[in-house]
Amino acid sequence: MRTLVRRILARFGYVKTTPLTQDEADHLIDVAHGYSAANAFVEAWTTSGLAYELVGYYDCTLTCSEAESMADLFRAFGYENTADDIIASHSESDECGDSHHSCDDCTSDDEYNTAA
Incomplete structure (x- = not known):
């Protein structure tokens, strides 16, 4: 041992x-x-293929910290594209004010937009 x-x-x-x-x-x-x-x-x-198949279906059920944790796990083992896809898919369901939020309706002057 x-x-x-x-x-x-x-x-x-x-x-x-x-x-x-x-x-x-x-x-x-x-x-x-x-x-x-x-x-x-x-x-x-x-x-x-689960990472590619399921992430799109569960994007709106992950909190920001859960999506980040899952992405970090895949990134740690060299799956950068999968990690990026997790965050991108998650961001589509984030609401205004959430850290990954992205939509065409918000502008950089919007008080709720915090996306970088």
Whole structure:
């Protein structure tokens, strides 16, 4: 188990000169499991087409923070286009004043428009 943890550390350029404590090893294993689960989720969604198929249907049910979190997750694993599509789809249903809001009816002088 400690060999696995050392390999994970080495992969990220971190080399510890003293032996790991059991708590440190357990924490790193938890982090590795989280990373693996997140990677598996992203891979499953992108390779099966779910990311492209479902995001358009659920755009109006995601809050801004949920859309940003989902986009960040895909972006972290290299799926920039999917992340951009999530935000773009979400922004179509945002209301005036929401952070991703975009519509032709609002102008830059509109008091509710906060889109960058």
